[in-house]
Amino acid sequence: MDPFDAALDLLRRLPPSSTQQNLNGIIALRPDLEEDLLSSVDVALTSKRCTKTGRDFLCCDYNRDDSSYRSPWSNEFEPPIEAEAAADLIPGGRIRRMEESLNAGVDVYRELYYEGGISSAYLWALEEGFAGVVLFKKTSSAGGSAGKGGWDSIHVLEVSEAAGKRSAHYKLTSTVILDLGLSSSTVDSLELAGNLTRQTESDLGLTHSGSRESDIEQSHVVNIGRMVEDMETRMRNLLQEVYFGKAKDVVGDLRSIQPLSEVGRERDAHKEVISKMGR
Structure with a gap:
């Protein structure tokens, strides 16, 4: 089985609340899958504070370059990246x-x-x-x-x-x-x-x-x-x-609030009304 497909299949079977932790574990085992997994797996968003404007912004794969993230408020990467790379990404x-x-x-x-x-x-x-x-x-x-x-x-x-x-x-x-x-x-x-x-x-x-x-x-x-x-x-x-x-x-x-026998009678009455309306 393809390692990437196997990783996705594994993440689907593990608790959704631990996706970020499990994703980090898989990347540690297979660093070559990092880019593909980060762009394919949705995880809870993280935030950073823009040092230039003092406003918080959200981080995801779409504003990331390695370990740097672009702030939508200042339009700059934090921490800064090389000028050549920034020219293509900003x-x-x-x-x-x-x-x-x-x-x-x-x-x-x-x-x-x-x-x-x-x-x-x-x-x-x-x-x-x-x-x-x-x-x-x-x-x-x-x-x-x-x-x-x-x-x-x-x-x-x-x-x-x-x-x-x-x-x-x-x-x-x-x-x-x-x-x-x-x-x-x-x-x-x-x-x-x-x-x-x-x-x-x-x-x-x-x-x-x-x-x-x-x-x-x-x-x-x-x-x-x-x-x-x-x-x-x-x-x-x-x-x-x-x-x-x-x-x-x-x-x-x-566990019903009211006796289940009453719930059953109400459902039967409801079905009877629906069937009569259909006829």
């Missing part, structure tokens, strides 16, 4: 302008929907169009010292502009990593962790006012923001309704 021109606008937008979104946490957005040029990633991270201990929670969103996007720049094709791949835990004398230790990935594509129009490139750039930022917001809402509802709803149903079947 965006400029329209890509940097869109990146700055996108970071401002997702920062407002983060405050509205997360009420805290950290957000970062990174863009880079492609031969045709551009690509990027939008990141969100929030950790919480709202349940006291015994409870913890972590939410990490990774939205990878690819944008292809049509001829004349009247419209663009957007491809968005989103991953949410959720990690919940509770430890107390009542329940001992309880942990729920995992990730959910969804993908969507869309063709959207661009505002075009003559030769004003700024209008097109702003249209890209607005379109990306709407797609990310819609995707996050869908995935949030999916986690709430499907996964937590299913867990609630299982617990209800094991």
Whole structure:
């Protein structure tokens, strides 16, 4: 079996909450797989503080060069890298302008929907169009010292502009990593962790006012923001309704609040109503 496929298969079978630790162990055993694994395995995001602006930013494989990470606020790598490498990895021109606008937008979104946490957005040029990633991270201990929670969103996007720049094709791949835990004398230790990935594509129009490139750039930022917001809402509802709803149903079947005989009668009555409506 191919070592890379074997490593991915192993990580899928191990606890999701320990993915980072297990990934580090596999890389220590097979350093030659490091680049491929880091670009293929989603792990909880880490953060650093931009020494130039004093603002926190998120680290991922898309703003990394070896052990250095580029800050979206200063557009510089920390720690600094060689000038030749930086020239190829640090965006400029329209890509940097869109990146700055996108970071401002997702920062407002983060405050509205997360009420805290950290957000970062990174863009880079492609031969045709551009690509990027939008990141969100929030950790919480709202349940006291015994409870913890972590939410990490990774939205990878690819944008292809049509001829004349009247419209663009957007491809968005989103991953949410959720990690919940509770430890107390009542329940001992309880942990729920995992990730959910969804993908969507869309063709959207661009505002075009003559030769004003700024209008097109702003249209890209607005379109990306709407797609990310819609995707996050869908995935949030999916986690709430499907996964937590299913867990609630299982617990209800094991130990109901009301007698299970009554629950059974209610289900039978519900089925009877549905069947009559079908007829």
